[in-house]
Amino acid sequence: MRTQVAIIGAGPAGLLLGQLLSRAGIDNVILERRSLDYVLSRIRAGVLEQGMVDLLHEAGVSDRLEREGLVHDGFSLAYHGALHRIDLKGLTGGRTVTVYGQTEVTRDLVEARHALDRPTIYEAQDVALHDIDGTSPRLTFTKDGKAHELTCDFIAGCDGYHGISRASLPETALQIFERVYPFGWLGLLVDRPPASHELVYAGHERGFALCSMRSAERSRYYIQVPLEERVEDWSDEAFFDELRQRLPAEVAEAVVTGPSIEKSIAPLRSFVAEPLRFGRLFLAGDAAHIVPPTGAKGLNLAASDVRYLFDALREHYRDHSDAGLDSYSARALARVWKAERFSWWMTNLLHRFPERDGFDGRIQETEFAYLTQSRAACTALAENYVGLPY
Numbered sequence: 001m002r003t004q005v006a007i008i009g010a011g012p013a014g015l016l017l018g019q020l021l022s023r024a025g026i027d028n029v030i031l032e033r034r035s036l037d038y039v040l041s042r043i044r045a046g047v048l049e050q051g052m053v054d055l056l057h058e059a060g061v062s063d064r065l066e067r068e069g070l071v072h073d074g075f076s077l078a079y080h081g082a083l084h085r086i087d088l089k090g091l092t093g094g095r096t097v098t099v100y101g102q103t104e105v106t107r108d109l110v111e112a113r114h115a116l117d118r119p120t121i122y123e124a125q126d127v128a129l130h131d132i133d134g135t136s137p138r139l140t141f142t143k144d145g146k147a148h149e150l151t152c153d154f155i156a157g158c159d160g161y162h163g164i165s166r167a168s169l170p171e172t173a174l175q176i177f178e179r180v181y182p183f184g185w186l187g188l189l190v191d192r193p194p195a196s197h198e199l200v201y202a203g204h205e206r207g208f209a210l211c212s213m214r215s216a217e218r219s220r221y222y223i224q225v226p227l228e229e230r231v232e233d234w235s236d237e238a239f240f241d242e243l244r245q246r247l248p249a250e251v252a253e254a255v256v257t258g259p260s261i262e263k264s265i266a267p268l269r270s271f272v273a274e275p276l277r278f279g280r281l282f283l284a285g286d287a288a289h290i291v292p293p294t295g296a297k298g299l300n301l302a303a304s305d306v307r308y309l310f311d312a313l314r315e316h317y318r319d320h321s322d323a324g325l326d327s328y329s330a331r332a333l334a335r336v337w338k339a340e341r342f343s344w345w346m347t348n349l350l351h352r353f354p355e356r357d358g359f360d361g362r363i364q365e366t367e368f369a370y371l372t373q374s375r376a377a378c379t380a381l382a383e384n385y386v387g388l389p390y
């Protein structure tokens with residue numbers, strides 16, 4: 001088998017890159033370790049920056065997003081019971097975010113790829129990378145017990161944090177930057193209307209809480225929990241009790257409870273592997289970097305990497321220039337680090353850190369007080385939240 005661009009991973013990064021390449025007439029094959037059903041049922045992020053919405057539009061997959069996505073002009077911060085609204089639209093000259101689940105983005109991309117009749121090989125096992133330093137890299141894998149080989153011009157490693165692309169590189173080729181936080185987020189999804197029509201991020205002495213949503217009828221709630229907590233130990237009732245205690249009274253009263261349709265714990269981590277290019281292998285999305293979900297940047301960063309990588313590949317095939325491929329790593333990383341900084345800052349602003357002392361507590365309170373009093377501070381928060389320009 002031969003293709004121009006071999007993509008490892010059918011997450012949002014791999015599917016979006018495949019869709020843009022296919023529409024530009026660039027041949028590509030996606031290899032995915034999991035089944036199609038598994039990929040379609042994964043529940044993760046849900047807040048899209050305007051840049052990602054525009055990219056989905058360019059990829060021809062925005063019809064349902066435009067119909068069903070909820071455009072949000074702002075969100076609220078809560079701190080020890082006080083609420084403060086961040087007017088995203090007013091503070092950024094009209095920019096907004098759109099609430100539309102990653103599950104829906106994935107479904108739209110899978111359907112679009114199917115309509116274009118482009119190949120995705122699901123349940124591709126033991127994917128291995130070869131000759132990434134040469135001009136004709138190869139992937140080997142097994143499918144239904146049979147060995148296969150895929151040769152290509154370039155490999156896009158879009159296989160997430162636990163993927164094989166980054167893991168195939170010698171340790172000396174990478175510089176790793178990492179911060180592991182001493183807590184996780186316990187998330188609950190419920191088919192009940194959201195407590196508030198905009199997101200509420202709450203800092204509280206019992207820990208962080210977030211009221212989010214996937215649609216006007218489906219709510220997503222999170223509470224900060226210690227890393228050693230087990231999801232089986234949290235009944236829906238215990239979750240909602242704890243959530244309400246961390247929210248301002250008017251928000252807590254508006255929480256509509258119901259049976260959870262999903263409940264899971266996600267650890268929080270900041271992680272960047274540099275650089276994003278090795279010979280003919282290009283890393284994109286979670287394969288190269290992770291942010292804590294505070295700030296809603298993970299999915300959006302996968303999209304911005306794809307924006308740069310797609311432009312570079314198109315330039316290679318259409319304009320016979322490798323300038324974009326040569327600058328991909330530096331350009332993508334410049335934006336990645338700004339989102340890393342913002343996600344780290346917002347995590348620090350809103351979470352309870354077990355090892356912190358009274359001084360840290362006062363700094364956190366003062367940071368919040370400053371936000372409630374300074375339009376400049378709110379503007380800095382808002383411009384990062386809606387997404388910095390590509």
Ligand SMILES: Cc1cc2nc3c(=O)[nH]c(=O)nc-3n(C[C@H](O)[C@H](O)[C@H](O)COP(=O)(O)OP(=O)(O)OC[C@H]3O[C@@H](n4cnc5c(N)ncnc54)[C@H](O)[C@@H]3O)c2cc1C
Pocket residue numbers: 008009010011012013014031032033034039043044045046047102124127158159160161162163164265266284285286287293295296297298299300302
């Ligand atoms: C539990 C959880 C909750 C999250 N919540 C949020 C949130 O609320 N807000 C937010 O902004 N972000 C959130 N994120 C982050 C966001 O979902 C990711 O940033 C986003 O999925 C990145 O997309 P990706 O395509 O780079 O990677 P992924 O979505 O991880 O896709 C990688 C794909 O590669 C496949 N793969 C892996 N290894 C191999 C292999 N060896 N061979 C072939 N295929 C392979 C995987 O099966 C997967 O389909 C969350 C992440 C997790 C894990």
